[in-house]
Amino acid sequence: MATRIGIIGGSGLYEMDGLTDVREERVKTPFGEPSDAFIVGRLGDAELVFLPRHGRGHRLNPTEVPYRANIYGMKALDVGWIVSVSAVGSLREEIVPGHVVIVDQFIDRTRSRKSTFFEEGIVAHVAFGDPVCTTLHDYLVAAANEAGATVHESGTYVVMEGPAFSTRAESEMYRSWGAHVIGMTNLPEAKLAREAEISYATLALATDYDCWHPHHDDVTVNSVVAVINANVALARRVVKAVVPRIVAHEGPAPMSGALQHAIMTAPHAIPAARREALDLLVRKYLP
Numbered sequence: 392m393a394t395r396i397g398i399i400g401g402s403g404l405y406e407m408d409g410l411t412d413v414r415e416e417r418v419k420t421p422f423g424e425p426s427d428a429f430i431v432g433r434l435g436d437a438e439l440v441f442l443p444r445h446g447r448g449h450r451l452n453p454t455e456v457p458y459r460a461n462i463y464g465m466k467a468l469d470v471g472w473i474v475s476v477s478a479v480g481s482l483r484e485e486i487v488p489g490h491v492v493i494v495d496q497f498i499d500r501t502r503s504r505k506s507t508f509f510e511e512g513i514v515a516h517v518a519f520g521d522p523v524c525t526t527l528h529d530y531l532v533a534a535a536n537e538a539g540a541t542v543h544e545s546g547t548y549v550v551m552e553g554p555a556f557s558t559r560a561e562s563e564m565y566r567s568w569g570a571h572v573i574g575m576t577n578l579p580e581a582k583l584a585r586e587a588e589i590s591y592a593t594l595a596l597a598t599d600y601d602c603w604h605p606h607h608d609d610v611t612v613n614s615v616v617a618v619i620n621a622n623v624a625l626a627r628r629v630v631k632a633v634v635p636r637i638v639a640h641e642g643p644a645p646m647s648g649a650l651q652h653a654i655m656t657a658p659h660a661i662p663a664a665r666r667e668a669l670d671l672l673v674r675k676y677l678p
Contacts, residue, residue, distance in 0.1 A: 400476030453575035506579035524590035534632035546571035
């Protein structure tokens with residue numbers, strides 16, 4: 392089977408040159424319906440599995456995104472790698488709108504989202520000190536440079552609940568923490584990908600200066616959308632450049648064993664219904 396790479400982001404990402412055999416696939420999950428149908432197409436020696444995070448037409452706010460269903464659906468489609476394409480606000484002067492940040496850390500400020508598959512009778516604690524796959528991170532750095540982006544090779548992403556943008560006081564607080572960008576979507580997405588043993592990394596596209604910058608207007612939907620539209624072509628170029636690097640990777644995706652020592656619950660104590668619901672994730676550890 393061809394290497395399968397998930398691309399989560401805006402609905403226009405799949406409209407790229409060279410993508411063939413494009414089709415839609417719908418996946419039923421124990422966690423409800425994903426954001427939309429998955430769009431599958433071939434690019435070279437890989438199959439790309441696209442999912443519009445907010446649904447086509449941007450129907451779902453950041454809290455409403457069905458993160459568990461989305462990641463479970465990717466797993467069900469044999470995706471081993473996920474590139475998250477995300478619009479973010481810049482918290483640093485040097486990260487100019489239009490620049491790319493290949494995120495390597497997160498600060499979780501969400502509060503209303505399910506962030507684990509493991510509950511209701513089964514407990515697992517995955518390692519999350521390095522919350523993105525470092526291998527995929529490095530592939531994205533190289534791909535973004537090849538695509539001609541202005542690239543920041545690391546950065547901390549504050550994930551806020553939304554849907555309102557930050558207050559000025561919040562924005563200054565996040566800057567004082569040393570954070571680099573802010574957005575609303577990459578958690579619990581990254582945590583769930585780790586639990587699903589999928590290598591995950593973020594291509595963050597700066598759209599604005601949040602509201603902290605004294606010489607720029609406060610962030611508005613119109614200003615964000617204008618930069619997002621300009622960034623779509625860049626994101627497609629980065630995706631096309633990262634695919635051959637992933638395909639050339641020797642062996643399984645680096646996170647393919649993330650659950651090996653994470654499940655704490657004794658097998659006999661796991662309720663049958665939970666065991667059945669999570670079979671896709673745990674079958675190799677709980678035969």
